[in-house]
Amino acid sequence: MNGDMEYGRLPAEGTDHFHRLDAHVVATEALLTTVDNIQDTIEAQGMMCAFGSSGFGKTMSVNSALRKLAPDITYRLELRSGPTPRDIRHGLFRALGLPGDPPTRPIEFDTLLKETLSETFRVLVCDEAQWMGRSSFEYWRHLWDDRNTKITVIFAGGDGCFKVLKREPMLASRIFIWQKFTRMSEDEVVATLPAFHSLWSGVDPRTIRGIDRAAAHGNFRNWATITRLLRNGMNRKQLTEINDNLIRWVYSKLAGM
Known part of the structure; x- marks a missing residue:
């Protein structure tokens, strides 16, 4: 197994708060809505997009909801700016803790990931999804569309991910739930x-x-x-x-x- 056992797991609750503030998670309307939406998406084995401007609590709400609903089967990817399908493959390999070295050929890599994601149901989270372009979103669709994989995919990101997805009808039509985060009243x-x-x-x-x-x-x-x-x-x-x-x-x- 890979040595970095923490990568891909849900972070501790205390790390959710900006500046590592010693604060509490509060059941805001946005958080309660996120719990309901993620639960529905998991039950449907669908894909969800949580989007909105910076600082409105997307990541905190998604993490908090998944700690409640699926703490042991959630795997998070932390991708660099402008990630490619190759980055997603390697991110999944690391997050899932797969043994050995990553395959060098894309077709072999995809076969390995699909076989792994067909073994048991998992929730995959792609945070900072606004950095992804069309080809990266298409790769997620490719994994989710496979009839044998058992996954829910949650994209959390800025308005950019919403705009990319909505420009591509084949991608947008596969999003089960859209949740927009806005400022609190x-x-x-x-x-x-x-x-x-x-x-x-x-x-x-x-x-x-x-x-x-x-x-x-x-x-x-x-x-x-x-x-x-x-x-x-x-x-x-x-x-x-x-x-x-x-x-x-x-x-x-x-x-x-």
């Missing part, structure tokens, strides 16, 4: 933040709304950055609560403020 931000991190417990909702309008814009990744900066500032300035001066200090460290 102010009401959801106010309801979510205290559960997300203890720093926001007891903070005036008007303060949270003001920060969201000025800097976070309903983006979970922005909120993780702001939370980390606020915590750092409170520790450095020996504060016990958030105040306007601290918020302005955080804004001074953010682009576009």
Whole structure:
């Protein structure tokens, strides 16, 4: 078996949060929807596309849902920018922990992968799918279309993966569920933040709304950055609560403020 036993497995929950923030996974509307969608896709042995702009929680939601639904049969690929079908072959070989050296000829490689993926049902996740072009998406279709393989494929990526897939009717028609991730509403931000991190417990909702309008814009990744900066500032300035001066200090460290 390959030596890197961690590659391809679901990461620990603590690594989901931006900046390794000591926060909690919160059952947002997007996360609950992701659980339902992935469960339906697994039951159908279909393909799913989770897409949207950066920072809206695609990867975190997909990882969290799969920890709940299919932790032992999920295999994740981490591909470089502009991956080719060759990269996908080698990524699968590594993620699946196949023995020996990878085959040198594509036809032999494909036969090995199809035989392996026909043995037992697996969930394959391609994160950062916006980096893939038509030929790479076609390769995933090639594996999924084989009548013997037993797989669910989940693409998670930026708007680019949606645009590539929608341009190709043969590919788009095979996507069972499309899920678009968007920014949280102010009401959801106010309801979510205290559960997300203890720093926001007891903070005036008007303060949270003001920060969201000025800097976070309903983006979970922005909120993780702001939370980390606020915590750092409170520790450095020996504060016990958030105040306007601290918020302005955080804004001074953010682009576009």
